[in-house]
Amino acid sequence: MTTAAHPTRHQLPPAARKAKRRSAALGLLAWAAGISFCLPALWMLLTSFHSEADAATNPPSLAASLTLDGYREFFGGGGGPTPWPPLINSLSASVFSTVLVLVLALPAAYALSIRRVRKWTDVMFFFLSTKMLPVVAGLLPVYLFAKNTGMLDNVWLLVLLYTSMNLPIAVWMMQSFLSDVPVSIIEAAQVDGARLPTVLARVVAPVAGPGIAATALICFIFSWNELLFARVLTGVVAQTAPVYLTGFVTSQGLFLAQLCAASVVVSLPVLAAGYAAQDKLVQGLSLGAVK
Template structure:
């Protein structure tokens, strides 16, 4: 048996290989630099939250100042007795319930627009998109007057309804693209076996579109958690949310930078925890349908 000899690469091939390696290394370093640039503000916020107010307010900032937890103690009311738990729970409740409502409404709507398409479904999709073209501040006065006349000011359920209406168009658009990749034959087989529409949605469509649903739910949760304008205008004390609570650290006495950074870190933790828990399904959902 004779063994085939592999010809040695030519000088031009070796040069091309070296250039490809250098290009790959440069792109890798550029990606690391871009990632660090995106993470640097968050890391700086975390470092500032561990400094005393006097060190956090210096210009330029004192990078190697002594570390302390005074900012976190002040945020949790160790000195003033003002606890952040009611605003945090309000944000959690409004974000959770609005996300659940969005998913319950968006799943059948996306099913009708992708699998069992209604007539002129493209016009329906454009209508959903057009609802996001109006600036939020333009609808603030009518919403405020409605809430005032209905006696719903400073009510957490008003925020649930508003967040649901704000996130529903985005959810329908996202889930429509996810559900469009589900084979129709699988749904038809379930219907032949006697499954009705609620059963098809719950036991066939939802499990197959789980990554897309998780991605949609996480994005809607983040949008609801971070919303400030409506919460600032329509709530007071009872339904105050975490972003509104953060604005209390900017007072006429000055900007308490260390306390504000500590509060921002704590308020960011639920979103980070949710993203970390759903990161595998989030990546699958956001990349679903990218390769046909």
């Protein structure tokens, strides 16, 4: 008995060869696009290890000697201010606001997806409409409110602001995630006597865990990166990390190496959170994509 030989590359039909070349070209294009997106971050990382003199050269030198002076200056090694209070303020505002967003968004998404209220589409549009107002348009009223209530330069004001800013997008995301939760398991829990808080905490949250993790990560990133409100409403006590970064651009010049070192350090919490939750993030963002 003889077996037919597998067709070689030259024996493939013309359509198959064309599709293979197209796939290879698309793969190379995807790699080129990915590398181009990473180049600015890689350049910032390399510049952070250069001295100020080497970082300021034009064109910049790739072969310049490496040093940790930028990181030492950032962490106050040269007698300058320490970055720990702004970093702690950013972490506190981001974490507490994210927790509040999840606590408020989970029952709201439950009411809009599983136990739908009347005219729930109008409610969803109302949530979305709150994101249509330019942020700068609400800056003056918020500033006057903070001034009259004595909450200027207070990290808890940022917690409330970040919660209100991230709540609409969190409700929208979690509504789509909770729509995929089987109603039968919720009804079974209710038959066993579980009340709504128990259903949300012990039935809905574990099933929609990837979606909740994706929502939490996105809210954390938005809170950590927010600059406008933090720049206007904080001073010294509640100064956040993005506001602290703007202090490296002074009338004396731009300290590029130190600024790059500070940007790398400030970016690490977001990168670490994204790396730790990457599996949950992919699962959460892909929920509902395949029925």
